[in-house]
Amino acid sequence: MAKRPSKHLRPARPLSASFARTETKRDGSWTVQSVPSGRSEKQYLCPGCQRAVAVGASHLVTWPTQSPIGSVSGLDHRRHWHTGCWARRG
Numbered sequence: 001m002a003k004r005p006s007k008h009l010r011p012a013r014p015l016s017a018s019f020a021r022t023e024t025k026r027d028g029s030w031t032v033q034s035v036p037s038g039r040s041e042k043q044y045l046c047p048g049c050q051r052a053v054a055v056g057a058s059h060l061v062t063w064p065t066q067s068p069i070g071s072v073s074g075l076d077h078r079r080h081w082h083t084g085c086w087a088r089r090g
Helices: 083-088
Strands: 020-025 028-035 059-064 079-081
Touching: 059 083, 079 083
Parallel strands: none
Antiparallel strands: 020 028, 028 059, 059 079
């Protein structure tokens, strides 16, 4: 069986067509997109609390508006946050 290519070598998957907004935090400008309950198909680790974002739970996907140095796209750095954890982030 052929080995699956590294996720870092595959092109980024497009996000859904829901509206994204820009928020400014202490570490820069972030694009924030809501994922409604029932639309989440995988479990993610929230970087705010280090707990799981459950499958089917509403949450936020965030990524830097400006691509970090050495990255082709800010989408390479997208993370899934609990809504409350993102709100508490300064």
